[in-house]
Protein backbone atom coordinates (compact mmCIF):
# COMPACT_ATOMS: atom_id res chain seq x y z
CA UNK A 1 0.00 0.00 0.00
CA UNK A 2 1.43 3.34 -0.99
CA UNK A 3 0.63 5.88 1.69
CA UNK A 4 1.07 8.78 -0.67
CA UNK A 5 -1.60 7.54 -3.04
CA UNK A 6 -4.37 6.60 -0.62
CA UNK A 7 -6.96 8.94 0.76
CA UNK A 8 -6.41 10.58 4.13
CA UNK A 9 -9.22 8.54 5.67
CA UNK A 10 -7.75 5.30 4.35
CA UNK A 11 -4.34 6.25 5.59
CA UNK A 12 -5.57 7.12 9.09
CA UNK A 13 -7.30 3.77 9.19
CA UNK A 14 -4.14 2.06 8.00
CA UNK A 15 -1.75 3.84 10.28
CA UNK A 16 -3.75 3.88 13.49
CA UNK A 17 -2.04 7.15 14.31
CA UNK A 18 -2.94 10.77 13.94
CA UNK A 19 -0.52 10.94 11.10
CA UNK A 20 -0.76 11.93 7.51
CA UNK A 21 1.30 12.81 4.53
CA UNK A 22 0.76 15.57 2.08
CA UNK A 23 1.05 14.71 -1.57
CA UNK A 24 4.52 14.92 -3.11
CA UNK A 25 5.73 18.45 -3.57
CA UNK A 26 5.92 19.99 -6.98
CA UNK A 27 8.71 22.39 -7.92
CA UNK A 28 9.02 25.58 -5.86
CA UNK A 29 6.42 24.69 -3.26
CA UNK A 30 6.51 27.41 -0.63
CA UNK A 31 5.32 26.99 2.95
CA UNK A 32 5.51 29.22 6.03
CA UNK A 33 5.39 27.83 9.55
CA UNK A 34 4.77 30.20 12.43
CA UNK A 35 5.71 29.12 15.95
CA UNK A 36 5.78 30.77 19.38
CA UNK A 37 9.33 29.48 19.93
CA UNK A 38 12.19 28.14 17.80
CA UNK A 39 15.19 26.64 19.61
CA UNK A 40 18.64 27.37 18.20
CA UNK A 41 20.20 24.10 19.35
CA UNK A 42 23.76 25.31 18.83
CA UNK A 43 23.52 28.31 21.18
CA UNK A 44 20.51 27.45 23.31
CA UNK A 45 18.84 30.74 22.29
CA UNK A 46 15.07 30.48 22.30
CA UNK A 47 13.78 32.66 19.47
CA UNK A 48 10.28 34.03 20.05
CA UNK A 49 7.45 34.25 17.52
CA UNK A 50 9.23 33.12 14.36
CA UNK A 51 8.26 32.31 10.80
CA UNK A 52 10.15 29.53 9.03
CA UNK A 53 10.01 29.87 5.26
CA UNK A 54 10.34 26.55 3.43
CA UNK A 55 10.94 26.18 -0.28
CA UNK A 56 10.49 22.61 -1.49
CA UNK A 57 12.36 20.41 0.98
CA UNK A 58 14.68 23.06 2.44
CA UNK A 59 14.52 25.94 4.89
CA UNK A 60 15.05 29.29 3.20
CA UNK A 61 14.84 31.60 6.22
CA UNK A 62 13.87 31.83 9.88
CA UNK A 63 12.78 35.32 10.88
CA UNK A 64 10.68 37.13 13.47
CA UNK A 65 7.03 37.07 12.48
CA UNK A 66 5.69 40.44 11.39
CA UNK A 67 2.15 41.37 10.67
CA UNK A 68 2.36 40.96 6.91
CA UNK A 69 0.00 38.34 5.57
CA UNK A 70 1.88 35.34 4.24
CA UNK A 71 0.68 32.90 1.66
CA UNK A 72 0.68 29.26 2.72
CA UNK A 73 1.00 30.07 6.43
CA UNK A 74 0.52 27.29 8.96
CA UNK A 75 0.40 28.65 12.51
CA UNK A 76 1.72 25.97 14.85
CA UNK A 77 0.71 28.08 17.85
CA UNK A 78 2.21 27.77 21.33
CA UNK A 79 4.92 25.23 20.51
CA UNK A 80 8.71 24.98 20.49
CA UNK A 81 10.19 23.99 17.13
CA UNK A 82 13.46 22.05 17.10
CA UNK A 83 15.46 20.31 14.36
CA UNK A 84 14.28 16.79 13.53
CA UNK A 85 15.83 14.37 16.04
CA UNK A 86 18.55 11.82 15.32
CA UNK A 87 18.88 8.39 16.92
CA UNK A 88 22.36 7.02 16.19
CA UNK A 89 21.65 3.45 17.31
CA UNK A 90 18.51 1.70 16.12
CA UNK A 91 17.49 -1.69 14.75
CA UNK A 92 14.50 -1.01 12.51
CA UNK A 93 14.41 -4.45 10.90
CA UNK A 94 12.42 -7.06 12.86
CA UNK A 95 9.80 -7.26 15.59
CA UNK A 96 10.77 -5.66 18.90
CA UNK A 97 8.17 -7.76 20.68
CA UNK A 98 9.75 -11.09 19.67
CA UNK A 99 13.16 -11.51 21.31
CA UNK A 100 15.41 -14.48 22.03
CA UNK A 101 14.09 -17.69 20.48
CA UNK A 102 10.92 -15.76 19.57
CA UNK A 103 12.69 -13.92 16.77
CA UNK A 104 13.85 -17.06 14.96
CA UNK A 105 10.42 -17.67 13.42
CA UNK A 106 10.08 -14.61 11.20
CA UNK A 107 11.37 -14.69 7.62
CA UNK A 108 13.59 -11.97 6.22
CA UNK A 109 10.69 -10.53 4.17
CA UNK A 110 8.48 -10.47 7.29
CA UNK A 111 11.22 -8.79 9.32
CA UNK A 112 11.66 -6.23 6.54
CA UNK A 113 7.94 -5.44 6.67
CA UNK A 114 8.18 -4.95 10.43
CA UNK A 115 10.89 -2.49 9.45
CA UNK A 116 8.42 -0.49 7.33
CA UNK A 117 6.13 -0.11 10.35
CA UNK A 118 9.06 0.64 12.66
CA UNK A 119 10.36 3.35 10.32
CA UNK A 120 6.96 5.02 10.29
CA UNK A 121 6.66 4.88 14.09
CA UNK A 122 10.17 6.31 14.48
CA UNK A 123 9.43 9.22 12.18
CA UNK A 124 6.11 9.93 13.91
CA UNK A 125 8.04 10.18 17.20
CA UNK A 126 10.05 13.08 15.75
CA UNK A 127 13.16 11.17 14.66
CA UNK A 128 13.87 12.28 11.11
CA UNK A 129 17.27 10.55 10.83
CA UNK A 130 18.69 7.32 12.24
CA UNK A 131 21.75 5.11 12.00
CA UNK A 132 20.71 1.46 11.68
CA UNK A 133 23.46 -0.71 13.12
CA UNK A 134 23.07 -4.31 12.01
CA UNK A 135 20.59 -6.04 9.70
CA UNK A 136 20.61 -9.31 7.78
CA UNK A 137 20.00 -9.63 4.05
CA UNK A 138 20.60 -5.91 3.43
CA UNK A 139 16.99 -5.31 4.48
CA UNK A 140 18.17 -1.99 5.96
CA UNK A 141 19.58 -0.94 2.58
CA UNK A 142 16.24 -1.75 0.93
CA UNK A 143 14.31 0.18 3.59
CA UNK A 144 16.58 3.21 3.26
CA UNK A 145 16.20 3.17 -0.51
CA UNK A 146 12.39 2.77 -0.32
CA UNK A 147 12.17 5.74 2.07
CA UNK A 148 14.42 7.86 -0.16
CA UNK A 149 12.27 6.96 -3.16
CA UNK A 150 9.15 8.13 -1.30
CA UNK A 151 7.59 4.65 -1.38
CA UNK A 152 7.18 4.41 2.40
CA UNK A 153 7.43 7.01 5.19
CA UNK A 154 10.47 6.91 7.43
CA UNK A 155 13.56 8.73 8.66
CA UNK A 156 16.71 9.39 6.66
CA UNK A 157 18.91 6.37 7.25
CA UNK A 158 22.53 5.40 7.53
CA UNK A 159 22.73 1.62 7.29
CA UNK A 160 25.41 -0.96 8.07
CA UNK A 161 24.12 -4.16 6.50
CA UNK A 162 25.25 -7.25 8.48
CA UNK A 163 27.36 -6.45 11.56
CA UNK A 164 30.84 -7.95 11.62
CA UNK A 165 31.71 -10.30 14.45
CA UNK A 166 33.70 -13.37 15.41
CA UNK A 167 32.32 -16.90 15.15
CA UNK A 168 30.20 -17.43 18.25
CA UNK A 169 30.46 -13.78 19.27
CA UNK A 170 27.78 -11.22 20.07
CA UNK A 171 27.14 -10.46 16.39
CA UNK A 172 26.73 -14.14 15.52
CA UNK A 173 23.50 -16.09 16.03
CA UNK A 174 24.21 -18.72 18.69
CA UNK A 175 20.71 -19.96 19.41
CA UNK A 176 20.63 -23.17 17.35
CA UNK A 177 22.55 -26.48 17.70
CA UNK A 178 25.57 -27.26 15.47
CA UNK A 179 23.62 -29.38 12.99
CA UNK A 180 21.57 -26.32 12.02
CA UNK A 181 24.84 -24.73 10.83
CA UNK A 182 23.46 -21.29 11.63
CA UNK A 183 25.69 -18.23 11.61
CA UNK A 184 25.13 -14.56 10.90
CA UNK A 185 26.06 -13.11 7.52
CA UNK A 186 28.64 -10.72 9.00
CA UNK A 187 30.72 -13.38 10.76
CA UNK A 188 34.36 -12.88 9.78
CA UNK A 189 37.49 -14.19 11.50
CA UNK A 190 40.91 -12.78 10.68
CA UNK A 191 41.83 -9.84 8.47
CA UNK A 192 41.20 -11.60 5.15
CA UNK A 193 37.62 -12.59 5.97
CA UNK A 194 36.98 -9.20 7.53
CA UNK A 195 38.04 -7.36 4.38
CA UNK A 196 35.90 -9.67 2.23
CA UNK A 197 32.77 -9.03 4.31
CA UNK A 198 33.41 -5.27 4.45
CA UNK A 199 33.77 -5.09 0.69
CA UNK A 200 30.60 -7.12 0.23
CA UNK A 201 28.70 -4.77 2.56
CA UNK A 202 29.94 -1.76 0.62
CA UNK A 203 29.05 -3.44 -2.69
CA UNK A 204 25.45 -3.98 -1.58
CA UNK A 205 24.88 -0.47 -0.30
CA UNK A 206 26.04 -0.15 3.32
CA UNK A 207 27.14 3.36 4.25
CA UNK A 208 28.48 2.66 7.74
CA UNK A 209 30.24 -0.29 9.43
CA UNK A 210 29.16 -1.96 12.65
CA UNK A 211 31.22 -4.60 14.42
CA UNK A 212 31.13 -6.36 17.78
CA UNK A 213 34.27 -5.75 19.83
CA UNK A 214 32.99 -7.53 22.95
CA UNK A 215 30.28 -9.87 24.11
CA UNK A 216 26.80 -8.51 24.71
CA UNK A 217 23.69 -8.64 26.82
CA UNK A 218 21.25 -10.16 24.35
CA UNK A 219 23.38 -12.84 22.70
CA UNK A 220 23.54 -16.42 23.95
CA UNK A 221 26.73 -17.57 25.61
CA UNK A 222 28.77 -14.37 25.43
CA UNK A 223 30.27 -12.47 28.33
CA UNK A 224 29.79 -8.67 28.25
CA UNK A 225 33.27 -8.09 29.65
CA UNK A 226 35.07 -10.24 27.11
CA UNK A 227 37.01 -8.70 24.20
CA UNK A 228 36.14 -10.68 21.06
CA UNK A 229 38.01 -9.28 18.05
CA UNK A 230 41.76 -8.97 18.62
CA UNK A 231 43.44 -5.57 18.49
CA UNK A 232 44.80 -6.48 15.04
CA UNK A 233 41.40 -7.52 13.71
CA UNK A 234 39.84 -4.24 14.92
CA UNK A 235 42.62 -2.31 13.20
CA UNK A 236 41.92 -4.24 9.96
CA UNK A 237 38.23 -3.30 10.17
CA UNK A 238 38.88 0.39 10.79
CA UNK A 239 41.64 0.72 8.18
CA UNK A 240 39.62 -0.91 5.39
CA UNK A 241 36.43 0.98 6.34
CA UNK A 242 38.09 4.38 6.44
CA UNK A 243 39.93 3.65 3.20
CA UNK A 244 36.49 3.06 1.64
CA UNK A 245 34.94 6.18 3.18
CA UNK A 246 32.85 4.37 5.78
CA UNK A 247 32.59 5.35 9.43
CA UNK A 248 32.85 2.61 12.04
CA UNK A 249 30.65 1.86 15.05
CA UNK A 250 31.95 -0.68 17.58
CA UNK A 251 29.61 -2.49 19.95
CA UNK A 252 31.60 -2.70 23.22
CA UNK A 253 30.59 -3.18 26.84
CA UNK A 254 33.82 -4.52 28.37
CA UNK A 255 36.63 -2.26 29.57
CA UNK A 256 39.47 -3.73 27.48
CA UNK A 257 37.36 -4.08 24.33
CA UNK A 258 36.37 -0.41 24.57
CA UNK A 259 40.00 0.64 24.88
CA UNK A 260 41.07 -1.58 21.98
CA UNK A 261 38.27 -0.19 19.75
CA UNK A 262 39.18 3.42 20.54
CA UNK A 263 42.88 2.75 19.87
CA UNK A 264 41.95 1.05 16.58
CA UNK A 265 40.34 4.37 15.55
CA UNK A 266 36.60 3.66 15.55
CA UNK A 267 34.29 6.64 15.13
CA UNK A 268 31.89 5.56 17.85
CA UNK A 269 31.71 3.09 20.70
CA UNK A 270 28.19 1.76 21.28
CA UNK A 271 27.03 1.06 24.85
CA UNK A 272 30.45 1.69 26.50
CA UNK A 273 28.95 0.27 29.69
CA UNK A 274 32.10 -0.65 31.62
CA UNK A 275 34.37 2.13 30.34
CA UNK A 276 37.06 3.01 32.90
CA UNK A 277 39.04 6.22 33.44
CA UNK A 278 41.63 5.23 30.83
CA UNK A 279 38.88 4.56 28.27
CA UNK A 280 37.32 7.94 29.01
CA UNK A 281 40.69 9.66 28.69
CA UNK A 282 41.36 7.88 25.37
CA UNK A 283 37.89 8.69 24.01
CA UNK A 284 38.53 12.37 24.72
CA UNK A 285 42.03 12.18 23.19
CA UNK A 286 40.93 10.34 20.02
CA UNK A 287 37.69 12.30 19.63
CA UNK A 288 35.68 9.07 19.78
CA UNK A 289 31.94 9.50 20.19
CA UNK A 290 30.19 7.35 22.77
CA UNK A 291 26.62 6.25 22.06
CA UNK A 292 25.25 5.14 25.41
CA UNK A 293 21.75 3.66 25.45
CA UNK A 294 20.91 4.39 29.06
CA UNK A 295 17.11 4.14 28.74
CA UNK A 296 16.78 0.59 27.40
CA UNK A 297 17.94 -1.12 30.59
CA UNK A 298 14.73 -0.25 32.42
CA UNK A 299 12.67 -1.62 29.53
CA UNK A 300 14.62 -4.92 29.46
CA UNK A 301 14.32 -5.42 33.20
CA UNK A 302 10.61 -4.53 33.30
CA UNK A 303 9.23 -5.89 30.02
CA UNK A 304 12.04 -8.21 28.95
CA UNK A 305 10.71 -11.49 30.23
CA UNK A 306 7.39 -11.05 28.40
CA UNK A 307 9.24 -10.05 25.22
CA UNK A 308 11.21 -13.31 25.29
CA UNK A 309 14.71 -12.24 26.30
CA UNK A 310 16.87 -15.14 27.51
CA UNK A 311 17.23 -15.50 31.31
CA UNK A 312 20.99 -15.01 30.88
CA UNK A 313 20.30 -11.69 29.09
CA UNK A 314 18.23 -10.45 32.01
CA UNK A 315 21.03 -11.45 34.40
CA UNK A 316 23.62 -9.64 32.26
CA UNK A 317 21.45 -6.52 32.05
CA UNK A 318 21.18 -6.43 35.83
CA UNK A 319 24.99 -6.40 35.88
CA UNK A 320 25.68 -3.67 33.28
CA UNK A 321 22.62 -1.38 33.29
CA UNK A 322 23.37 0.58 36.46
CA UNK A 323 27.12 0.60 35.75
CA UNK A 324 26.47 2.09 32.30
CA UNK A 325 24.56 5.03 33.77
CA UNK A 326 27.41 5.86 36.12
CA UNK A 327 29.82 5.52 33.17
CA UNK A 328 27.64 7.99 31.25
CA UNK A 329 27.84 10.46 34.12
CA UNK A 330 31.66 10.16 34.29
CA UNK A 331 32.12 10.39 30.50
CA UNK A 332 29.91 13.46 30.35
CA UNK A 333 31.73 15.27 33.13
CA UNK A 334 35.05 14.46 31.42
CA UNK A 335 33.80 16.23 28.28
CA UNK A 336 33.66 13.19 25.98
CA UNK A 337 31.54 13.48 22.82
CA UNK A 338 28.17 11.83 23.47
CA UNK A 339 25.57 11.23 20.76
CA UNK A 340 21.99 10.16 21.36
CA UNK A 341 21.38 6.48 20.60
CA UNK A 342 18.84 4.18 22.19
CA UNK A 343 19.00 0.60 20.78
CA UNK A 344 15.39 0.92 19.58
CA UNK A 345 14.32 -2.52 18.41
CA UNK A 346 15.32 -3.94 21.78
CA UNK A 347 12.33 -1.89 23.01
CA UNK A 348 9.36 -1.02 20.73
CA UNK A 349 10.07 1.76 18.21
CA UNK A 350 8.67 5.23 18.79
CA UNK A 351 9.63 5.46 22.47
CA UNK A 352 13.10 6.79 21.54
CA UNK A 353 12.57 10.18 23.18
CA UNK A 354 12.11 8.57 26.58
CA UNK A 355 15.91 8.51 26.81
CA UNK A 356 16.18 12.31 27.07
CA UNK A 357 15.10 12.41 30.71
CA UNK A 358 17.65 9.72 31.59
CA UNK A 359 20.44 11.76 30.00
CA UNK A 360 19.39 14.75 32.11
CA UNK A 361 19.09 12.63 35.24
CA UNK A 362 22.64 11.35 34.72
CA UNK A 363 24.31 14.70 34.29
CA UNK A 364 23.44 16.52 31.06
CA UNK A 365 21.65 19.82 30.85
CA UNK A 366 18.42 19.74 28.83
CA UNK A 367 20.20 21.58 26.03
CA UNK A 368 23.11 19.10 25.99
CA UNK A 369 20.69 16.18 25.74
CA UNK A 370 18.97 17.87 22.78
CA UNK A 371 22.35 18.65 21.18
CA UNK A 372 23.29 14.94 21.47
CA UNK A 373 20.20 14.14 19.36
CA UNK A 374 20.75 16.92 16.82
CA UNK A 375 24.17 18.49 16.16
CA UNK A 376 26.16 15.57 17.62
CA UNK A 377 24.04 13.03 15.76
CA UNK A 378 24.47 14.85 12.45
CA UNK A 379 28.25 14.88 12.93
CA UNK A 380 28.40 11.18 13.72
CA UNK A 381 26.14 10.23 10.80
CA UNK A 382 28.14 12.59 8.53
CA UNK A 383 24.82 13.76 7.15
CA UNK A 384 24.59 17.26 5.69
CA UNK A 385 21.58 19.52 6.14
CA UNK A 386 20.26 17.89 9.31
CA UNK A 387 20.70 18.55 13.03
CA UNK A 388 20.24 22.31 12.92
CA UNK A 389 17.58 24.70 11.62
CA UNK A 390 19.28 27.15 9.30
CA UNK A 391 18.87 28.52 5.81
CA UNK A 392 19.81 25.74 3.38
CA UNK A 393 19.19 22.85 5.75
CA UNK A 394 16.45 20.30 5.18
CA UNK A 395 13.00 21.21 6.46
CA UNK A 396 13.25 18.41 9.04
CA UNK A 397 11.68 19.61 12.24
CA UNK A 398 9.68 18.62 15.26
CA UNK A 399 7.41 20.73 17.45
CA UNK A 400 6.59 20.07 21.09
CA UNK A 401 4.15 21.95 23.26
CA UNK A 402 5.87 23.75 26.13
CA UNK A 403 9.57 24.44 26.57
CA UNK A 404 11.90 21.40 26.51
CA UNK A 405 14.64 23.40 28.26
CA UNK A 406 12.26 23.63 31.24
CA UNK A 407 10.72 20.17 30.96
CA UNK A 408 12.69 17.65 28.89
CA UNK A 409 9.85 15.13 28.96
CA UNK A 410 7.88 17.31 26.55
CA UNK A 411 10.21 15.77 23.93
CA UNK A 412 8.26 12.52 24.38
CA UNK A 413 5.09 14.09 23.00
CA UNK A 414 5.73 15.77 19.63
CA UNK A 415 2.67 17.49 18.18
CA UNK A 416 4.09 18.15 14.73
CA UNK A 417 6.71 16.38 12.61
CA UNK A 418 7.99 17.49 9.21
CA UNK A 419 10.68 15.86 7.08
CA UNK A 420 11.89 17.40 3.85
CA UNK A 421 8.95 19.82 3.84
CA UNK A 422 6.33 17.07 4.16
CA UNK A 423 4.13 16.80 7.24
CA UNK A 424 4.11 13.37 8.90
CA UNK A 425 2.37 14.22 12.16
CA UNK A 426 0.05 17.04 13.11
CA UNK A 427 -1.87 17.22 16.37
CA UNK A 428 -2.24 20.97 16.60
CA UNK A 429 -4.95 22.55 18.75
CA UNK A 430 -6.63 24.50 15.99
Ligand SMILES: [Zn+2]
Pocket residue numbers: 089090091133343
Ligand atom coordinates in the same frame (compact mmCIF):
# COMPACT_ATOMS: atom_id res chain seq x y z
ZN1 LIG B 1 22.17 -2.46 19.22
